[in-house]
Amino acid sequence: xxxxxxxxxxFGLAVAxxxxxxxxxxxxxxxxLHRGGGLCSALPLAGQNTFGLATVARGGSAARxxxxxxxxxxxxxxxxxxxxxxxxxxxxxxxHVLRAGSSYAQGNxxxxxxxxxxxxxxxxxxxxxxxxxxxxxxxxxxxxxxxxAEWFEMGYGTxxxxxxxxxxxxxxxxxxxxxxxxxxxxxxxxxxxxMQKEHPEWxxxxxxxxxxxxxxxxxxxxxxxxxxxxxxWVGLYHTFQGGCSNSGDGVADTPREFVxxxxxxxxxxxxxxxxxxxxxHNYMDYSTDPCYPEFSQVQVDRMNGxxxxxRS
Ligand SMILES: [Zn+2]
Numbered sequence: 001x002x003x004x005x006x007x008x009x010x011f012g013l014a015v016a017x018x019x020x021x022x023x024x025x026x027x028x029x030x031x032x033l034h035r036g037g038g039l040c041s042a043l044p045l046a047g048q049n050t051f052g053l054a055t056v057a058r059g060g061s062a063a064r065x066x067x068x069x070x071x072x073x074x075x076x077x078x079x080x081x082x083x084x085x086x087x088x089x090x091x092x093x094x095x096h097v098l099r100a101g102s103s104y105a106q107g108n109x110x111x112x113x114x115x116x117x118x119x120x121x122x123x124x125x126x127x128x129x130x131x132x133x134x135x136x137x138x139x140x141x142x143x144x145x146x147x148x149a150e151w152f153e154m155g156y157g158t159x160x161x162x163x164x165x166x167x168x169x170x171x172x173x174x175x176x177x178x179x180x181x182x183x184x185x186x187x188x189x190x191x192x193x194x195m196q197k198e199h200p201e202w203x204x205x206x207x208x209x210x211x212x213x214x215x216x217x218x219x220x221x222x223x224x225x226x227x228x229x230x231x232x233w234v235g236l237y238h239t240f241q242g243g244c245s246n247s248g249d250g251v252a253d254t255p256r257e258f259v260x261x262x263x264x265x266x267x268x269x270x271x272x273x274x275x276x277x278x279x280x281h282n283y284m285d286y287s288t289d290p291c292y293p294e295f296s297q298v299q300v301d302r303m304n305g306x307x308x309x310x311r312s
Pocket of ligand 1: 228238
């Protein structure tokens with residue numbers, strides 16, 4: 001079993017303020033932090049904001065962290081006002097398996113694993129593990145396999161990422177393209193809805209194939225890396241966005257949080273002057289998969305506006 005801890009590496013804005021100490025006090029050891037590349041190396045694909053999860057050297061232990069700065073252009077994007085979505089919105093999913101060969105270790109995941117991943121995504125967005133229900137459901141409409149060692153190992157912001165996405169991306173702004181591979185040194189990353197127009201072919205999420213249900217990354221193999229990335233894809237920030245500042249993550253019902261969570265530390269509270277303990281159980285923190293049962297009601301509202309403006 002590979003092991004990792006989810007920890008942060010990227011975040012914007014206010015972050016600069018504590019960039020020097022952007023380490024979850026609750027967990028990530030120094031060793032974790034540097035594994036897989038260390039802190040936020042912001043090298044955004046032009047116009048592509050990301051966040052991914054863990055930084056890890058394969059076979060080693062690491063943490064959920066993300067490539068690139070969460071802030072990208074540095075501006076906090078407030079949720080647009082939008083009509084409340086009624087009923088269920090079905091999102092077509094184009095799933096692209098990138099592999100280096102025919103073995104599992106080479107990323108050759110089974111179709112049944114992809115389907116289980118979609119089941120987890122659907123259950124999470126339906127509030128099936130707890131928390132609020134999102135109006136979105138995901139339907140697998142295409143699944144393709146590409147054998148290309150470079151694409152399989154593509155990292156954030158690399159030419160390989162651009163090539164793979166340009167070649168494989170399908171559908172419009174409302175279709176979710178998922179790429180499974182090693183996700184470079186991360187657990188995954190995503191593009192923001194407001195970046196879609198500029199580079200529609202780069203839109204989508206990238207996940208470590210081993211983070212899918214039944215994968216081998218200890219603590220991160222229930223499939224919630226995809227849940228977290230899909231959350232970004234519809235417009236959600238991390239719960240620790242903005243630290244203890246007023247804007248925070250733009251979501252009123254997720255208590256402010258200074259630093260990301262590593263593991264699942266009950267009672268963690270990094271903004272003690274503000275109400276509520278850290279939202280460690282929210283999918284948009286960096287906690288481990290078993291620690292993740294929920295989206296919040298106001299996150300649902302935030303997604304609504306983004307969907308209407310950018311993806312509907
Ligand atoms: Zn993230």
